[in-house]
Amino acid sequence: MLHIFCPHCGELRSEEEFHAKGQAHIPRPLEPNACTDEEWGDYIFFRDNPRGIHHELWVHAAGCRKYFNATRHTVSYEILETYRIGEKPTVTEATVGEKKATTAGVTA
Amino acid sequence: MSNVNVYKQRPDAARAESPLFHAGLDELARKGKSSAGVILREKKLLGHLVIRGDAKDPAFSGGVHSALGLELPVALTLVAKGDTSLQWLGPDEWLLIVPSGQEFEIEQRLRKALDGQHISVVNVSGGQTIVELSGTNARDVLMKSTTYDVHPSNFPVGKAVGSTFAKAGAVIRHTGEDTWELLIRRSFSDYIWLWLQDASAEYGLAVKA
Amino acid sequence: MSQVNRLPKGGRVDRSQPLTFTFNGENYQGFAGDTLAAALLANGVDIVGRSFKYSRPRGIVAAGAEEPNAVLQIGSTESAQVPNVRATQQALYAGLVASSTNGWPNVKNDVMGILGKVGGGMMPPGFYYKTFMYPQNLWLTYEKYIRKAAGLGRAPLEVDPDxxxxxxxxxxxxxxxxxxxxxxxxxxxxxxxxxxxxxxxxxxxxxxxxxxxxxxxxxxxxxxxxxxxxxxxxxxxxxxxxxxxxxxxxxxxxxxxxxxxxxxxxxxxxxxxxxxxxxxxxxxxxxxxxxxHERPLVYSNNDLPGNMLAGAVSTYVNRYGVAPGRQLVLSTNNDYAYRVVLDWLDAGQQVVAVADARSNPRGAWVEEARARGVRVLTGSAVVEARGNKRVSGARICAIDLKNHKVTSSGELVECDLIVSSGGYSPxxxxxxxxxxxxxxxxxxxxxxxxxxxxxxxxxxxxxxxxxxxxxxxxxxxxxxxxxxxAGCKVVEGSMPKTEKRKEEAAVALFQVPHEKSTSRAPKQFVDLQNDVTSAGIELATREGFESVEHVKRYTALGFGTDQGKLGNINGLAIAAKSMGISIAEMGTTMFRPNYTPVTFGAVAGRHCGPLFEPKRYTAMHRWHLEQGAEFEDVGQWKRPWYFPKRGEDMHAAVARECKAVRDSVGILDASTLGKIDIQGPDAREFLNRVYTNAWTKLDVGKARYGLMCKEDGMVFDDGVTACVGENHFIMTTTTGGAARVMEWLEIYHQTEWPELKVYFTSVTDHWATMTLSGPNSRKLLAEVTDIDLDKDAFPFMTWKEGLVGGVPARVFRISFTGELSYEVNVQADYALGVWEKIVEAGKKYNLTPYGTETMHVLRAEKGFIIIGQDTDGSVTPDDLNMGWCVGRNKPFSWIGWRGMNREDCLREDRKQLVGLKPIDPNKVLPEGAQLVFDPKQSIPMKMVGHVTSSYMSSTMGYSFAMAVVKGGLKRIGERVFAPLTDGSVIEAEICSSVFYDPKGDRQHV
Incomplete structure (x- = not known):
């Protein structure tokens, strides 16, 4: 049961209030008709499945009804940041290696 | 203003059934228990308007203020004056609750004050109702029902949040020390009524008219 | 009734409160404050169950959650049955009724015991898989008896009253x-x-x-x-x-x-x-x-009743005033275990000997034990327990830890309790x-x-x-x-003063050596609950199961409710030794929730019975109930399915309802349709982008049917949207699609096109909707409204505002039945009153309430689709023969357009929606039936489509269906066949999906 910070409500909420909407930052091609079948197929069907940093689209369905993005580590499930639509992530595979993510948080 | 359809939807005189009418709350209130940990009351048939607009635009917040005399509430809060309350639902969405029958006149007033702006006002009065829970165990019932932290340190009076409620959703408003309001959808109201009876059984439930 | 093992004093039990209880049909007495396990031990009950696989007698071993054997069935009545209760965790109460889970027909005489005792090689790990899995169809027979004999507890057959x-x-x-x-x-x-x-x-x-x-x-x-x-x-x-x-x-x-x-x-x-x-x-x-948890040592026959954990015996003595034996032998590798010796002596019992694997232990408690005359045998261990149904002796030998060998012939000491401690597992x-x-x-x-x-x-x-x-x-x-x-300012606690005591380190000892090889020595149990032995683990590694997870699955080590509490570390150590690697290299298996068993009741909580999931009702629900409607679940909604009159079955009721709509007028509660209020200067543009058809020219006052597709070009929702103001629309969605469509609109608005000025607000619950349908609907409505219903003033696909039954209403002239129809929308608070007024006025027109089944039949006669029934996420508008609803020239590449122009979507032999008319007009094709062109071909047949909707039409007098058929639109007039599971075949002609009033005259009157 994840604990997700809604950037619009400004606080942490339980996962039940949200719906996951898949990978973030997949803009609809501006000229769909100019896409080849392969390009269009990539847009609709193909998604990343990384071990590590993943940018995701969520919606605060039971709360403010707003969509937002979350950067989640797919091994630790740690959510490293959430940010509004239109904003860029500050935590990316480039800025954070596997190591930092796995040692975040308090350990015994 | 002519671009949208503003329609008086509530009749001046007609029989009305609130979402919880079938529960016979008035009858239960008469039978009433004297001591109960949870007291329930339906605040029914009020005027509910959903207002949309740009919170960052001073013309919008100013217009709302001039029409209602209320400041636009910030995230997760509720402002009230008399029987009128205005609640933040989302960054561009608010819920205005007014006495029954005033919603048409107030919508017109709002639209006039916000003329020329990209806004939306929608009458949703028939689609939802307010259930007030009070009493020493009201918070315990909420803890059984929502994943949101209802401890006063996290949920002071004046706060209002949308969250899950049992397997449905609700807007939960903290209106007094031991008093809470649940804003629920009409079609889910029977489910939530059943749920509340069950969840409050161990504390005793009384109904107030 | 006498508590033979109860000490005269001590413990935290309340001796003034005796409690009687029943175990395996016999009455016993314990005290308030006892656990069931403590009370059983107090009464000298040695055997609490039979082991899972070998059916060996088993007694209580531990005092807490780690207890592997005393896993009992509790409950005096059928409805109160609870399986898998650990006696060590169950407080004693008056009248408690418990019985052994394992052991059929009873724990003392056990048919499976014979199997378990005959030769150690009889049931190696994997036995069930290897022996009983073939022939496969017999497993079901074996399984029944194995499960019954092994016993895994049973669920109550009656409803739980709690x-x-x-x-x-x-x-x-x-x-x-x-x-x-x-x-x-x-x-x-x-x-x-x-x-x-x-x-x-x-x-x-x-x-x-x-x-x-x-x-x-x-x-x-x-x-x-x-x-x-x-x-x-x-x-x-x-x-x-x-x-x-x-x-x-x-x-x-x-x-x-x-x-x-x-x-x-x-x-x-x-x-x-x-x-x-x-x-x-x-x-x-x-x-x-x-x-x-204290770890037991693994030695031969360590499962006999009377073998216990050292610390558990201290707990029974000190906390419950129970001494589960008289003559105690301790086998250990550490200092802390010696406390049981001191506790046992303090309780006035006899310590026969201590076997300590260490060569020269000199810790404080060790010396205290020696000083009190206890015989401490160093460099030794109990290698074998002796006894029949209870320990009667222990064989203690000198052992060589390094070479894992027994180095002396040892001695057999008389005792009735062997306690062991191999260290402590966090x-x-x-x-x-x-x-x-x-x-x-x-x-x-x-x-x-x-x-x-x-x-x-x-x-x-x-x-x-x-x-x-x-x-x-x-x-x-x-x-x-x-x-x-957590953000608090820390206030330090004050430490209580503790005793200082010299303590020495333990030595590593997990499996105690035996003179014979592991596979030939009497069984050394590692996991008592799952009957896993050291020999079994060695066999697993010999057979090539080298990963710890594989060893676990092959042997069942740490399975089920036990989750490896006692046996895990010993098992890993044995596997590691057998493979010549260290325990650290071996690692542990995965631990999963739950730590101990949880009742299903607790998992369900209040979400059961009528609260299992939300049921949604419309404002007119009470009326439907009063009319005796049967209900259908549509999503979470309860919708009237049909309204049977006395003596009518569904078929008769639906035929009557259909006839009433076609001949006069019917009324349907359509409140469940999703409704979304859309406002803003870009509302029209937004509709253009999310619907397949064009919205630019829809005038205020008009309504239009629209299809929604996903980006792949497949239809996912439909409905009528009305233009109620230049910048203001009311969209309707399917009942099941309401929330989905709302999220769909929002995701595109919030993430793709935030520049479009538009707001969406759900008004599904605000408006209640009642549909009047049938040739007399105009006459009926005229009696309760002030709206001008003249066909020119209020034509098809337009809407009007006015009073209906004295309540302000929006009335849409749209039709899902093909008949003249009006959808009356009023604020839900007033809907029941309006509905009742219409019903009253409708008596003279034989106004008939109809449900979803009649609605389905009537719309199918007209060839109108139902999303999710005639579509399944793999059909395009063209597949549905609804190309008329596709705006091929809209400037913006709307959602679905690119997708439906993929090469595959343009194939002419795609499955397309057509009508089917069975050759035998009395035969109704089953919905979902697969279709073939040639019923005589060999199996597997080449399937060319399936039936999506199928009904008997009382109006037309024959059965009919809708179906998707490969290239169906070009095969009108051809035959298809539905071979059914009973061997029969229904033959049908492919036809247009519009069966009734194909020109649409009736809805335009």
């Missing part, structure tokens, strides 16, 4: 375990002002302090416990949860606690009170102070639920919790800290860290 519930908790610090470390942590956190939850699985807080020999501040440790609890109880933000097992550690510090609220009072909870409660806790910080389960790998520490011969992602602090024995003073200090420190981490 209620259960869930409570959502939030705290700064959750402390797991109320032993010395947990109490210390909770005390510091509580004093620091944190919101604290302290949960412990036992009847009382105190953990090891409840039966320790050690003192705190020079007084019995229980006094300190009582003082701490009294202080915690006074703190308003501290919640104490006894009888509460933290069973799962989930993501982001979300933990589940299973609290047994009333199980200590009786088998059924007092009226109105929940029996169990699951606390769903979100904790800012967790202090894990779950303690450690309870790492919770720390490992999220995948954290425990770390092996050679210095203490134990796994401790490894690094975790969670915000947790481990304290005390679980952290590999064992001395009481160190444990308390560790607890205080963890509590302070946790409180600080």
């Amino acid at each position: 209620i259960y519930d869930h409570l959502n908790q939030h705290c700064d610090v959750l402390v797991i375990g109320a032993g010395p470390a947990g109490l210390a942590a909770a005390l510091v956190a509580g004093r620091s002002g944190a919101r604290v939850i302290l949960a412990d699985e036992q009847e009382e807080f105190g953990g090891s302090l409840l039966d320790t020999r050690e003192t705190l501040d020079g007084k019995p440790a229980t006094e300190w416990v009582a003082k701490v609890i009294a202080e915690l109880e006074k703190m308003p933000e501290v919640t104490l949860l006894p009888r509460a097992t933290v069973n799962g550690y989930h993501d982001h510090n979300f933990l589940t606690i299973h609290q047994r609220l009333t199980d200590h009072l009786g088998e059924i909870a007092p009226r109105g009170q929940a029996r169990h409660r699951v606390h769903r806790v979100r904790a800012k910080r967790v202090v894990l102070a779950a303690g450690a 309870v790492v389960h919770l720390a490992s639920h999220l995948g954290g790998k425990p770390t092996w520490r050679e210095d203490i011969l134990a796994f401790i919790p490894g690094e975790g992602f969670q915000k947790r602090h481990c304290a005390g024995a679980v952290n590999g800290v064992f001395g009481l003073g160190d444990v308390l200090a560790d607890g205080f420190e963890a509590g302070a860290k946790a409180a600080a981490g």
Whole structure:
């Protein structure tokens, strides 16, 4: 049961209030008709499945009804940041290696 | 203003059934228990308007203020004056609750004050109702029902949040020390009524008219 | 009735409160404060069950959650049956009825016992798989008897009379375990002002302090416990949860606690009170102070009743005043185990001998035991227990630890109780639920919790800290860290003074050597609950199961409700030794929630019966009930399915309802349709982008049907949208699609086209909708409205506002039946009154209420699709022959356009929606029936489509169907066949999907 910070409500909420909407930052091609079948197929069907940093689209369905993005580590499930639509992530595979993510948080 | 359809939807005189009418709350209130940990009351048939607009635009917040005399509430809060309350639902969405029958006149007033702006006002009065829970165990019932932290340190009076409620959703408003309001959808109201009876059984439930 | 093993004094039981209980049909007596296990031992009950696989007699081994054998069935009546209750965790109450889970026909005479005793090689691991799996179809027969004989407990056959519930908790610090470390942590956190939850699985807080020999501040440790609890109880933000097992550690510090609220009072909870409660806790910080489990040693016949854990015997003596035997032999590798010797002597019992694997142990308790005359055999171990149904002797031999050999012929001593201690295994389960790998520490011969992602602090024995003073200090420190981490200003606790005592290190000993090889020696049990032996583990590694997870699955080590509490480390050590690797290299298996079994009732909580899931009702529901409607589930909605009159079956009711609509007028509750209010200058453009058809020219006052597709070009919703103002539309969606469509509109608006000025608001619940349909609908409506219904003033696909039954309404002239129809929308608060007025006025027109089934038949006669019935996410508008609804020239590439122009979507032989007319007009094709062109072909046949909707039309007098058929639109007039499971074949002609009034004259009148 994840604990997700809604950037619009400004606080942490339980996962039940949200719906996951898949990978973030997949803009609809501006000229769909100019896409080849392969390009269009990539847009609709193909998604990343990384071990590590993943940018995701969520919606605060039971709360403010707003969509937002979350950067989640797919091994630790740690959510490293959430940010509004239109904003860029500050935590990316480039800025954070596997190591930092796995040692975040308090350990015994 | 002519671009949208503003329609008086509530009749001046007609029989009305609130979402919880079938529960016979008035009858239960008469039978009433004297001591109960949870007291329930339906605040029914009020005027509910959903207002949309740009919170960052001073013309919008100013217009709302001039029409209602209320400041636009910030995230997760509720402002009230008399029987009128205005609640933040989302960054561009608010819920205005007014006495029954005033919603048409107030919508017109709002639209006039916000003329020329990209806004939306929608009458949703028939689609939802307010259930007030009070009493020493009201918070315990909420803890059984929502994943949101209802401890006063996290949920002071004046706060209002949308969250899950049992397997449905609700807007939960903290209106007094031991008093809470649940804003629920009409079609889910029977489910939530059943749920509340069950969840409050161990504390005793009384109904107030 | 006499409690033969009850000591004359001592223990924390209340001897003034005797309680009678029943075990396997016999009556016994115990005392208030006993666990069921303590009471059974007090009464000298040796055998509590038969083992799972070999059916060997088994007795009580432990005193806590780790008990593998005394897993019992509880309940005096059928409805009160609870399986898998550990006797060590069940408080005794008056009238408790318990029975053995394993053992058929009974524990003393067991048919399976014969199988178990004959030769060790008879049932090696994998036995069930190897022997019974073939021939496969017989497994079902075998399984029934094996399960019955092995016994896994049984669920009640009657409805559980109890209620259960869930409570959502939030705290700064959750402390797991109320032993010395947990109490210390909770005390510091509580004093620091944190919101604290302290949960412990036992009847009382105190953990090891409840039966320790050690003192705190020079007084019995229980006094300190009582003082701490009294202080915690006074703190308003501290919640104490006894009888509460933290069973799962989930993501982001979300933990589940299973609290047994009333199980200590009786088998059924007092009226109105929940029996169990699951606390769903979100904790800012967790202090894990779950303690450690003592490890037994693995020697031959170590499963005979009378073999117990050393610490468990101390617990029974000190806490319950029960001595489960007379003559005790201890086999150990560590100092701490000696406390049982001292406790046993203090209780006035005889210690026969201690076998210590170490060569020269000189710790304080060892010396104290020697000083009290106890015979300590060093460099030795119990290699074999002797006895029939109970231990009668122990064979003690000198052993060579390094070479794993027995080095003396040893001696056979007489005794009735063998206790062993092979060290202490921290309870790492919770720390490992999220995948954290425990770390092996050679210095203490134990796994401790490894690094975790969670915000947790481990304290005390679980952290590999064992001395009481160190444990308390560790607890205080963890509590302070946790409180600080949760944002509190820390107020330090004050350490009680502990005794100093010389303690020496343990030596590694897991499996005790035997003169014979492991496979030939009498069985050495590793996992008592799953009947896994050291020989079985060696066999597994010999057969090539080298990964610890494979060994587990092959042997069942640590399976099921046991979760490896006693056997795990010994099993890993044996597997590691057998493979010549270290325990650290071997690693542990994955630990999964739940830590101990949880009742289904607790899992369900209040979400059962009528509260299993929300049922949604319309404003007119009461009327439907009064009319005796049958209901259909549509999503969460309860919709009237049909309204049977006395003596009518569904078929007759639907035929009558259909006829009424076609001949006169019917009324349908259509309130469940999704309704979305759309406002803004770009509303029209938005509709252009999400619907397949064009919206630019729809005038105010008009309505239009629209299809919605996903980006792949497949239809996913439909409905009528009306233009109620230049910048204002009311969209309707399917009943099931309402929430989906709303999210769909929002996701495109919020993430793709935020520049479009438009707002969406759900008004599904605000408007109630009643549809009047049929040739007399105009006449009827005219009687209750002031709206001009003239066909020119109010034509098809337009809407009007006016009073209906005295209530302001929006009336849409649209039709889903093909008849003249009006959809009346009013604010839901007033809908029932309006409905009743229409019904009253409709009497003279034989106004007939109809349900969803009639609606389905009538729309199918017209060829109107239902999303989700005639579509399945793989059909395009062209597949549905609805190309007329596709705006091929819209400037913006709307959602679905690119997708439906993929090469594959343009194929002419795609499955297309057509009508089917069975050749035999009385035969109704089953919905879902697969279709073929040639019914005589061999199986598997080439399937060319399937029936999506199928009904008997009383209006037309024949059966008909809609179906998707490969290239169907070009095959009008051809035949298809539906071969059915009963061997019959229904033949049908492919035809247009519009059966009734193809020109649409009736809806345009």
